[in-house]
Amino acid sequence: RDFQQADTEHLSRWKRWKRTSSKSLKKALSEVKGLSSYLVLWRHDIHSIEGKFGTGIQSYFSFLRFLVLLNFIIFILMFSFITLPIIISKYGLFNNTIVNISPKYIEDNCTIYEPSGNKGLVYFYTYLQDLLSGTGILEVTSLFYGYYTIDAIWISTMRYNLPLAYLLATFAYLALSLLWIIKRSVEGFKQNLVHDADPFQSYCNKVFAGWDFCITDPNAARLKHRSLQCELQTDLQEEKLKQKIAERTMKEKLRIYSLRIFINIIVLAILSGFFYSIYRVTVFSQENSNVSIRNDTRTDSANLLVQYLPSMVITLANFIGPLIFSFLIRFEDYTPAFEIKMTLLRCVFLRLANIGVLLFSLWSQISDCGTDKCKPCGYNYKLYPCWESDVGQEMYKLMIFDFIVILAVPLFVDFPRMLLVTHCSCKLVQWFGLQEFGISDSVLEIIYGQTICWIGTFFAPLLPAIATIKYFVIFYIKKICLKHTRKPAARPIRASSSNFFFLLVLLIGLILAFIPVGVSIARIPSSKACGPFRNFNTSWEVIPDTIVTFPTGLQQVLFGMASEAFAVPFFMI
């Protein structure tokens, strides 16, 4: 400092002023940064979790926060571009043109669609049933695809093409999710690279530079101590295991590899068993629930059960599968980090494929054109006059059921267990003990929910709002659950690579979500009885139709862009 002071005397006045102003600017910037970090949602909660339970669990919660934000933004996107114009126009502020069916579709049967809204006297019970299954009253709201019947909205002289907006908003939210996830995973990837590139440096880095000298609060200090301890212990354990693995003999290796192959075969067999059961259950549920609804016999409470049967079977499969996998993987003798990855991979495949099988069975029903059922309209119009709403309803049911399960499990399983363990001191109960916080399971739960949301948003545009609320509530439930009913993991798990892995799995879920949405848009003929795409053969046709109305120059450009020669390099970059 003395040197600095001596220096400044020699400088000219201009330079002195520059130096002081840059100093104060730096100070102002750092203060703004400090303030803005307070605005980050749940900053304090996540920080305290990090200290008590390690960075692995903290990464789960920050992942949850990311999903809340993502869903909220998707909801805002869909709402402002699709729902809001319709609501405004229905209140008569703008002129609108309802979709008129062009005479091409003479066959009237295609356009018969009577969702049973609140006609006449309705019991309270049916309200509840409608809420849970998305039929009836809920079916005609803006939640589902069937509400959006308007073709165009006239704002003074400009025409707001609603079908086009619907399609573009769908593409937009998929693209937004993709870009955001990629951006986040690139950051994590860079960290991962740096971390792994210099493994021999990591110990010194942690020990000499580990302490954050800015900590002023004794509580924060305690948290930091604990997280440092966790990290050091994790590293040491992994190193010991790696040494053990490197010292294996040839005979042991052979034994282990053959065991692994055998276990993988078992896993595949179990998976196919699950898929087949989901397929049968979905077909059964669709046939039975449809019949009873069309005949309006909704006082049967078993109907609700039948409707929820696919969700229940899927949830059961999602619950049993990981248990079996984590039991089997113990025989395969991997390092803890790889064990987690392997189990995660299997569970991911299970969950996403479950959704895939459900959708596949739904489509096989919708496009079931065996005995001339879909001659006039291209799809099975008798059972599914508005098939997009039906798919939306299935997604809605899945989401609601998932939410109920996530709420119910802590309430009915963890809390009683905790009470038992703390108050009853008999040996059996103590041996049972508290449950550890299973990160992989929890992450998969939310990725599963998010995939459902992505697929369902095309069919039910307000689904992201439900997802936002759901994740918001889940955060607090999991936090309370963590604090009171779980013990810290016996094996502290490292988070940096897990973070990147979660995002990778989420990306896989997103890409998987592209497939059903893409197929629905481009392949399956859109319902003639409801929705904004009534005038078009498939939903995708809106775009070629709109392009035709552009000036020819622009058309040429767009066709050129769409041609392969341009699109492939564009996507590469």
Place this chain on the structure above:
Amino acid sequence: AYKRFSELLPKEMRENACSARVPKSDILMLPELRANPFQHRICHVFSTSETGDDSMSFEDFLDMLSVFSDSATSDIKSHYAFRIFDFDDDGTLDRKDLEQLVNCLTGQGEDSRLSSAEMEQLIQNILEESDIDKDGTINLSEFQHIVSRSPDFARCGGLQG
């Protein structure tokens, strides 16, 4: 900085704050140092008191703040960090120093220390990574070398105001 130093002094001595010395117990009341596991070492390193009671004058206080500020070069920071980590003041970081260092980092309680096997393994790893001349201790230049390649060091060594 002068204001904070004079706040630490008891009332009678405030007029000659420039030449007074603040006892160690009062220095440790500073919020930045209160939670710091290296607080005693920091006081010891920056104190120029002849009586060895680790009290600090205003110059010592200024020195300490300037080393921890953002504008100090990494050379200076690593030099002082080395002196802080050198618990027995012998000019090198040997096993005992490293052990005490790790214990400071992980916390003061009995259950927050690493087991002796883990500690052994950790110290072995650290020495492998940083001890270039393989003499079993880390001297100043080795320390500065390893710290210059560490991405976290520049970030952590800063105090506010």
